[in-house]
Amino acid sequence: MTTHADLPATGAWGPGDHPGRRRFLTFATDHGFAVESGTVLHDVVVAYETWGKLNEDGSNAVLVCHAWTGDSHASGAAGRGHPAPGWWDEVIGPGLAIDTDRWFVVCPNVLGGCQGSTGPASAMPGDGRPYGSRFPVITIRDMVRCQARLADHLGIERWHAVTGGSMGGMQVLEWAVMYPERVMSIVPIATCMQATAQQIAWGVIGRRAIRLDPAWQGGDYYESGVGGGPSEGLGVARMVAQVTFRSDNVFTDRFGRELVDRATVGDTFGLWQEFEVEQYLEHHGDKLARRFDANSYLVIGKAMDLHDIARGRGGVTQALDRFAGASLEIGISSDMLYPEYQQRAIHQARIERGFDSEFVRIESPHGHDAFLINLNQICEPMAKFLDRV
Amino acid sequence: MTTHADLPATGAWGPGDHPGRRRFLTFATDHGFAVESGTVLHDVVVAYETWGKLNEDGSNAVLVCHAWTGDSHASGAAGRGHPAPGWWDEVIGPGLAIDTDRWFVVCPNVLGGCQGSTGPASAMPGDGRPYGSRFPVITIRDMVRCQARLADHLGIERWHAVTGGSMGGMQVLEWAVMYPERVMSIVPIATCMQATAQQIAWGVIGRRAIRLDPAWQGGDYYESGVGGGPSEGLGVARMVAQVTFRSDNVFTDRFGRELVDRATVGDTFGLWQEFEVEQYLEHHGDKLARRFDANSYLVIGKAMDLHDIARGRGGVTQALDRFAGASLEIGISSDMLYPEYQQRAIHQARIERGFDSEFVRIESPHGHDAFLINLNQICEPMAKFLDRV
Numbered sequence: 001m002t003t004h005a006d007l008p009a010t011g012a013w014g015p016g017d018h019p020g021r022r023r024f025l026t027f028a029t030d031h032g033f034a035v036e037s038g039t040v041l042h043d044v045v046v047a048y049e050t051w052g053k054l055n056e057d058g059s060n061a062v063l064v065c066h067a068w069t070g071d072s073h074a075s076g077a078a079g080r081g082h083p084a085p086g087w088w089d090e091v092i093g094p095g096l097a098i099d100t101d102r103w104f105v106v107c108p109n110v111l112g113g114c115q116g117s118t119g120p121a122s123a124m125p126g127d128g129r130p131y132g133s134r135f136p137v138i139t140i141r142d143m144v145r146c147q148a149r150l151a152d153h154l155g156i157e158r159w160h161a162v163t164g165g166s167m168g169g170m171q172v173l174e175w176a177v178m179y180p181e182r183v184m185s186i187v188p189i190a191t192c193m194q195a196t197a198q199q200i201a202w203g204v205i206g207r208r209a210i211r212l213d214p215a216w217q218g219g220d221y222y223e224s225g226v227g228g229g230p231s232e233g234l235g236v237a238r239m240v241a242q243v244t245f246r247s248d249n250v251f252t253d254r255f256g257r258e259l260v261d262r263a264t265v266g267d268t269f270g271l272w273q274e275f276e277v278e279q280y281l282e283h284h285g286d287k288l289a290r291r292f293d294a295n296s297y298l299v300i301g302k303a304m305d306l307h308d309i310a311r312g313r314g315g316v317t318q319a320l321d322r323f324a325g326a327s328l329e330i331g332i333s334s335d336m337l338y339p340e341y342q343q344r345a346i347h348q349a350r351i352e353r354g355f356d357s358e359f360v361r362i363e364s365p366h367g368h369d370a371f372l373i374n375l376n377q378i379c380e381p382m383a384k385f386l387d388r389v
Numbered sequence: 390m391t392t393h394a395d396l397p398a399t400g401a402w403g404p405g406d407h408p409g410r411r412r413f414l415t416f417a418t419d420h421g422f423a424v425e426s427g428t429v430l431h432d433v434v435v436a437y438e439t440w441g442k443l444n445e446d447g448s449n450a451v452l453v454c455h456a457w458t459g460d461s462h463a464s465g466a467a468g469r470g471h472p473a474p475g476w477w478d479e480v481i482g483p484g485l486a487i488d489t490d491r492w493f494v495v496c497p498n499v500l501g502g503c504q505g506s507t508g509p510a511s512a513m514p515g516d517g518r519p520y521g522s523r524f525p526v527i528t529i530r531d532m533v534r535c536q537a538r539l540a541d542h543l544g545i546e547r548w549h550a551v552t553g554g555s556m557g558g559m560q561v562l563e564w565a566v567m568y569p570e571r572v573m574s575i576v577p578i579a580t581c582m583q584a585t586a587q588q589i590a591w592g593v594i595g596r597r598a599i600r601l602d603p604a605w606q607g608g609d610y611y612e613s614g615v616g617g618g619p620s621e622g623l624g625v626a627r628m629v630a631q632v633t634f635r636s637d638n639v640f641t642d643r644f645g646r647e648l649v650d651r652a653t654v655g656d657t658f659g660l661w662q663e664f665e666v667e668q669y670l671e672h673h674g675d676k677l678a679r680r681f682d683a684n685s686y687l688v689i690g691k692a693m694d695l696h697d698i699a700r701g702r703g704g705v706t707q708a709l710d711r712f713a714g715a716s717l718e719i720g721i722s723s724d725m726l727y728p729e730y731q732q733r734a735i736h737q738a739r740i741e742r743g744f745d746s747e748f749v750r751i752e753s754p755h756g757h758d759a760f761l762i763n764l765n766q767i768c769e770p771m772a773k774f775l776d777r778v
Contacts, residue, residue, distance in 0.1 A: 036658070037658040037659075137658040137659060137660050137662075139658070194646055195646065196637060196640065196641050196646075197640035197641050197643070197644040197645060197646070197664070197665075197666040198632060198636075198637045198640045198641070198666075200646070200664050200666050200667065201628070201632045201640065201666050201667070201670060202632065204628065204664070204666070204667045204670060205625060205628045205629055205632070205670075207660075208598075208621075208624075208625045208628070209597075209598055209601065209625055212598065212601045212602055212621055212622060212625060213601055214603050232597075232601055233601060235597075236594060236597045236598055236601060239590070239593065239594045239597070240594055240629065243587060243590045243591065243594070247587075248585060248587045248728065251585065251586035251587045251590065252585050252586050252587070254586070255586040256586060257583055257584065257585075257586070257589070257697060269425070269426040269526040269528070269691075269695060270426075270526060271526050271596075271687060271688070271691055272596075273526075275586070275589050275593070275694065276586075277586040277587075277589050277590050277593070278589065278590070278593045281590060281593060281594075298660060299660070302658075302660055305664065306658060308646060336725070339637065
């Protein structure tokens with residue numbers, strides 16, 4: 001049983017930490033920024049990174065949207081302020097599929113996140129103490145409206161393309177529906193138009209695991225002095241996600257039924273004796289608790305469950321019809337979390353209305369995470385698509 | 390947010406409660422019963438129910454094995470001691486597929502359970518206090534060895550058939566491998582020869598959710614005076630199981646994205662505001678906490694993760710080859726927890742060795758739980774099989 005005493009109360013990046021490649025936009029300093037749930041936020045910060053150069057007519061900008069526990073560091077080496085290399089380091093860069101010699105690439109950390117943008121661990125204007133339980137429920141649309149402010153700030157009237165996988169893909173779809181005139185083309189990957197009941201169920205389970213941890217303290221654990229934060233609860237939540245991110249086959253091939261301590265096999269069994277798959281999941285849970293804030297995990301997860309491009313728009317088709325640009329939908333053969341039928345549904349809806357839409361299926365045993373693994377299968381269609389639209 | 394203050398510390402049946410149809414066998418009063426993990430148990434109780442009459446040559450006995458949170462009440466109405474009707478009430482009875490006019494049907498509560506058989510909530514001989522954390526890790530083989538004692542007691546030398554779904558099917562397979570001379574035929578349903586890494590992962594997550602609940606108290610919550618037991622943790626564990634027991638399609642059809650309180654849709658959102666699927670899962674979690682003991686949930690879940698007919702036997706085929714009787718393997722088209730390929734693997738291994746084996750696929754959208762739902766598809770092949778073997 002791992003002890004979590006050495007974990008920080010939150011894995012959030014703080015203003016005292018090295019900024020790395022991050023740049024920051026602060027807005028809503030005068031009038032505030034009302035999120036969909038009604039709360040008005042002030043002094044909203046968007047942390048972001050850029051690669052390449054915006055051309056004179058501003059026509060070469062590509063927006064990359066990150067997933068649940070991602071951040072603005074989509075490309076580039078690990079280094080100060082960035083404990084890991086970019087999560088799409090093999091996709092974005094000079095001469096790569098999203099070629100930074102040609103495109104001006106922008107990746108913002110989402111609202112509600114914990115890697116520089118305003119989120120529950122941020123200091124709340126007024127008293128300067130962490131928002132904690134005072135941070136409102138937010139939606140994918142709120143995230144996208146923040147990104148639109150960033151586009152204004154950077155002088156980008158219209159994105160050549162908006163792309164991202166998983167929750168990144170939800171932002172992609174909302175960009176197309178909310179700002180169709182500002183989006184030329186979209187590449188949504190392993191995502192959906194509306195979260196399904198099963199996707200919501202996985203989210204609910206993870207949130208309740210965090211709530212179960214006494215160290216969560218109703219969301220106000222930052223200054224509690226108890227230390228540690230709800231790292232056990234976040235760990236269990238992450239375990240649920242990690243299983244849904246992968247696949248039965250890959251787990252069997254990788255772990256089988258091996259026990260961590262082989263010496264004890266067939267000898268004696270303990271209730272908490274670990275199978276290799278358990279150690280793997282625990283490792284991922286611990287790792288997340290070190291780099292991510294549990295409250296951000298909660299509010300971003302809730303935003304995904306609330307994701308529904310039809311909400312207030314009369315239906316999925318009515319929403320999607322607002323966007324007349326080109327699209328490339330990418331699905332993954334073994335995705336149990338966002339099954340391929342969901343991306344095919346987007347493609348189907350678009351071709352039925354006569355829009356320019358391509359569908360690409362990634363053949364992979366890796367499940368949902370294939371959008372971070374089988375990069376060669378993403379790069380080729382992505383490069384071609386960016387080139388032709 | 391439901392409060393759990395009104396829940397009992399354990400949903401276990403206790404000796405002071407009405408026995409209902411239960412009968413009891415107590416064994417290991419002299420020499421003790423050593424479980425596979427090494428601990429020796431004394432005064433082991435097996436609660437069981439029977440239907441029909443054993444014929445003179447003892448050739449008409451059918452053993453029915455229950456699943457994770459099941460019990461001995463496989464058939465019969467609800468009533469005192471049995472809050473719900475039998476879990477296979479439409480399968481077992483006069484004139485039904487397992488015809489009690491013809492077969493003598495036996496269903497025992499498993500070792501480690503909480504519905505009359507010895508489990509963590511039982512009084513430990515010696516001090517008479519609940520086992521709690523002192524209850525050992527047990528295996529499917531331990532459960533089956535208890536059932537063999539019951540067979541001795543009832544004068545059953547050889548079962549005409551042994552059947553059960555899910556964990557019930559694990560017992561079925563162990564019966565065939567451990568006591569091939571005592572088993573004429575088997576009907577394993579929606580089960581596996583070895584728990585996979587993904588199945589173990591789901592189990593691990595549930596156990597950790599229970600451990601996270603401060604009311605679990607290391608397993609010794611029965612006499613704590615704090616009350617309630619780890620019902621929140623058990624609830625989250627059950628939520629995980631409930632999602633894996635069902636299917637994406639059925640969840641979508643049944644719940645979609647409906648919020649419990651429709652008035653608030655598009656109005657405001659709360660972090661703990663419930664979708665209908667969340668309320669459904671919470672309801673199932675609460676329901677389980679009222680009728681089941683969290684420690685039983687832990688040890689039975691662990692037994693399933695340890696399930697491996699190959700352990701100590703040189704391999705799956707070597708183990709399976711011990712049994713030369715007839716078998717009917719039943720799989721479910723939409724089972725995400727014990728996918729159909731696992732039952733086909735049993736069938737395949739058996740026909741390759743020239744044994745008598747049939748395979749039936751249940752066409753159902755209901756996922757793993759179809760073995761408790763699509764009963765007509767089980768009854769027909771079951772009746773034919775029992776008749777011919």
